[in-house]
């Protein structure tokens with residue numbers, strides 16, 4: 094499969110090149126040249142398919158033959174080494190738990206898949222690749238974990254100092270080996286801006302092969318489409334219209350859900366659930382796309398002022414505002430509303446949601462008001478103990494820590510503090526690896 098740049102000013106790219114480069118030379122995001130829907134029979138037979146079968150059948154058109162069948166099957170199998178259960182709260186609302194991976198956030202799947210693809214492409218290559226990634230909280234840990242020990246790949250993670258949770262910070266600063274954490278005196282947007290500047294900086298890019306592991310990278314973004322099909326497999330027997338409410342920041346996850354829909358998955362509607370960072374909510378009302386500086390919230394992984402994947406969503410719906418609106422609604426919720434929702438979910442369903450999931454739950458409730466017949470699935474994008482402070486404050490009960498979290502708690506943080514882009518550049522050029 095070839096990919097084209099959404100800026101339309103760069104040559105088309107192979108999958109391999111798109112994975113290694115991340116962004117096209119014209120700084121556009123890559124998008125697959127064609128999307129071939131799966132046959133109806135695939136969805137009819139869904140009960141007979143394993144998660145691995147589903148993943149392989151849905152991703153292969155985007156990857157073969159550059160990664161051969163057998164290797165792709167292995168990559169898929171290793172990527173999906175944990176469960177994706179749906180928990181039903183009531184007749185109209187379920188949650189899809191995406192936090193059973195090693196860093197307990199949904200980004201594990203994309204990070205593991207991408208790391209293995211890059212590992213495959215790099216196996217006979219003596220040149221090192223540096224993965225440069227900005228994180229608002231969960232990407233860092235997932236990427237660090239996914240890429241740990243991958244041959245020929247160094248990882249540099251930029252995170253905003255004091256703006257990620259303790260556990261998130263531990264997950265990205267304690268692994269060592271080929272993983273380095275840079276603690277930026279600034280916001281997530283500052284981190285993302287530094288990463289973008291680095292990609293544009295020819296004195297850097299002439300010296301080293303830089304790539305990104307944010308959801309702009311097709312190998313991080315596309316495997317997220319699996320989730321929506323896994324949910325369908327568990328819910329189709331309810332014979333209701335399925336709506337997904339996706340807690341959204343950079344809009345990679347929801348955009349992958351839309352790709353699943355393009356492949357033929359019966360999805361009635363998507364809800365982009367936002368915190369106060371609500372550029373898309375405002376866009377769907379005003380038709381004016383006005384990114385703003387991000388503000389800090391308790392659902393920090395969604396504190397994104399300028400969502401990088403929205404342009405892919407526009408492409409899927411061919412830049413037709415009305416087609417987009419038919420498929421997508423968006424709501425924005427305050428921290429107070431989010432906390433109230435966490436308590437409501439706990440009191441009514443004895444279920445502990447993290448702040449991101451709670452925003453998704455609120456999106457379901459808002460949608461169901463207008464469409465009471467639907468079955469709305471909100472994505473639980475992180476385990477509640479990743480946000481221990483706020484979860485325990487709200488539900489007033491101590492939470493047992495899962496194994497994956499306990500494993501990092503006792504380790505010592507190692508990070509390098511930086512203030513400016515020049516600091517980042519220095520760090521990369523001096524090659525502290």
Ligand SMILES: *Cc1c(COP(=O)(O)O)cnc(C)c1O
Nearest residue numbers: 231342343344345346394474475
């Ligand atoms: C990254 C993240 C999100 C946002 O996902 P996008 O694909 O960036 O929209 C939501 N919740 C959690 C817990 C995350 O880590």
